[in-house]
Amino acid sequence: MTTDQAGTATVEAREWLGAAATPGRRWLLSAAGCQALETAFTIVQWTGLALVAGDVLAGDRPSWLGLGVLFGGGLLAAGATWSTARFQAVGRQRIAHALRRRLVAGLLPAGQRDGEPDPATAALATVELTDDIADFHAQSTPQRLSAPVSMALILSVTAMLQWPAAVILLLASLLIPLNLRLAGLFAKEGADAQAAAGARLAAVVLDSFRGLQTLRNISALERRRSELARAAADLNATTIAVIRRASLSGAVMDVVITFSIAANATYIGLSLLGYVRMGAAPGMTLFRGLLALLVCPMYFQPLRAMAASFHSRERALSAVPAISGFLAEPSSNAERVSPAGEPVTVVLDNVSLRFPTADEPTLRGLNLTGQAGSWTAVAGPSGAGKTTLLSLIAGVRAPSHGTVQWLTPTGASAPWLGGCAWIGQQTVLLPGSIGDNIRIGRPDAGRADLERAVAAAGLAEVVARLPLRLDTPLGEGGWGLSTGEARRIAIARAFLSEAGLWVLDEPTAHLDADTEAQLIVALRNATRGRTVIVATHSTALARSADLLFGLSDGTIHTVREETRV
Known part of the structure; x- marks a missing residue:
């Protein structure tokens, strides 16, 4: 395959992968909205925590306002989290169900094929690869849609509290896209190798079951056992390689995030002690400093989730060639007659x-x-x-x-x-x-x-x-x-x-x-x-x-x- 052909195939795979989300898109959009609400309610919760902590550190009893904001925000955030998970699960189920319906129709012998589908690849596509595609959309779509809103909200709150802290967050976030790109490159190579190893193991297992009697009759069980062990070892090695690459890209991101949080903590601490004063910045108070430190890690949470979704995305893209060839195109019922209850x-x-x-x-x-x-x-x-x-x-x-x-x-x-x-x-x-x-x-x-x-x-x-x-x-x-x-x-x-x-x-x-x-x-x-x-x-x-x-x-x-x- 030439470079141009490979590029065209990649573009087509991405378009197909995007279209596969259609049956569950409405539910995933709802999940994205709930995810943004979860961020807003969590900020409210941390506001209450900062109020309570300020009262305790000042030697006073926590105010009813602080406690009400803390527990009210926590309950609302928990409800938004539950709703997000629920909408994601329904969206995932709709996508997987639609793909499996098309797979069943495609694997049946309707229409004209050049050959019969490979049973091992068909089984792998139906059982595992379909879930890879549904999992990717359920994870990435809400995160991709809600991340800009959540990050803008957190950055705005931080800027109102202490704009220098917001500047530190913004500068640190400029390093993240490079890390995400590296994560994607690492994930693609590993996902392709893992998909190939999984398909090979499935084929060996299926052939072994179907030909068990023949293998026994020709005394080939030991040779087949060795082949199974090699295929399983290949899958294990490729899986470990994927985990290693994910850990490496995650470690790079952790360094950036840790540095940003540490810089903000240092600035806030020195400002509270009076060693650092910026004339244009609002006066540093314990409440402002605590709340800025609490919301700072939240700013990077969507980015971490997006980095993790790169790995599921490449797994899904690797699944597209194996699964799309079996699928029947969605058909409309508009021109069908329904024989139910009618003479035919x-x-x-x-x-x-x-x-x-x-x-x-x-x-x-x-x-x-x-x-x-x-x-x-x-x-x-x-x-x-x-x-x-x-x-x-x-x-x-x-x-x-x-x-x-x-x-x-x-x-x-x-x-x-x-x-x-x-x-x-x-x-x-x-x-x-x-x-x-x-x-x-x-x-x-x-x-x-x-x-x-x-x-x-x-x-x-x-x-x-x-x-x-x-x-x-x-x-x-x-x-x-x-x-x-x-x-x-x-x-x-x-x-x-x-x-x-x-x-x-x-x-x-x-x-x-x-x-x-x-x-x-x-x-x-x-x-x-x-x-x-x-x-x-x-x-x-x-x-x-x-x-x-x-x-x-x-x-x-x-x-x-x-x-x-």
Whole structure:
């Protein structure tokens, strides 16, 4: 990469990083305002402390005014601090959530890619690098916006108390930008090395887990253990280097700050003793001197925070190339139709799909219409492309040629993720109660909604015999469910989502005949008025469909069509 290309990439990374803050910007602006208020209230608090200290040193009892100002300012400052942390946390959460939503959409196989994403890099981007970006914005944005206001306020107060002390602060602050620049240069090199070492370790760990049986069979465990140790040692070394650079830049700043505070303390002390007199400066009193000394360290606090944010900024910039390549662009819902509660007609018009690495299309020239409120089944041998076809209908993939549309009375749109209910061969049960697992279909569902979903899925008898009914825990240490019962959990989730389109991928696979028959009845009951597209090998499930297609050699043909009343 040439110097010009590197410069362009850096500018683009900075622009992308700035745009990533948009989902949480409103909250971070509120945090900046609270941070400035915290500075103002802290000055009030120190004013009260100076009044109380002056009274005590003079041998008098502290005045009620001084105590009131001290405790009132402290409470207000604590409230502003709490509000700052709260707004920062919400802003950080919004940014991370928005990035992860785009990552999930980008990592799914929708659209055309030159190749599949590297699993280790994708996992690192989703789990760690997203947090690096959100942490940077949550830390730096409020500080960057509030620092000028806070520093100007402190400098103004110091100038009103003793303008020579303000001059000392101003002269010392002129040395800070050079230190911040050095901190940024140190941080960038270290952050790049740390990101590369982290990605390598993640790749080695993931490959080790995926190929553990093979490594054991070829007696390569010891060699892989050594490789893991080297990767971990590289990450440890780069992390220590980052800490060392941060400590060095922090030490330089500490010297400047310490010198400034010491100079001010010396000036104030000599002025109080009468050794130094500046005719144009206000008369030095104990109150003025104490308050100037108390607010002096506050002047440098925003600068210290900004120096620390240089390290998080370079970590975030290092994360941008790794994460931005996976992201899907934010999409607008303005042109989407919502199938929830509405009949949906699915139309495939001359649809073909060819994977980037394949020589021939997997699917070609498909024309299919799934009428609203009907069952459409697709049968065919394994590897014929049934699951791929369902992924096109559900919006997981985009066709290479042709169009897939969802038609409802309110309009038409291309399929979009989350717009339909999907039930596959495997039902994932998460730690929690049965109710929690069903509520995944609609997190805000109430108890009555859950009970309707349970009844629709044919789970009522199963739930009735459980010790805690819907609150019965599942998983390790909890209740176990059979494969058929787990599928009914999936049906209840889909019913709760109120989707008008259900896409089913071998929903009765690996079930005995009796359980399959019961599940078909449950599916029929739960999908009344819904459109169902199902891929299956099951003769019984194919017979229950209103329209049956056969899929072979990438093409589709009608096998049977009948009208059900």
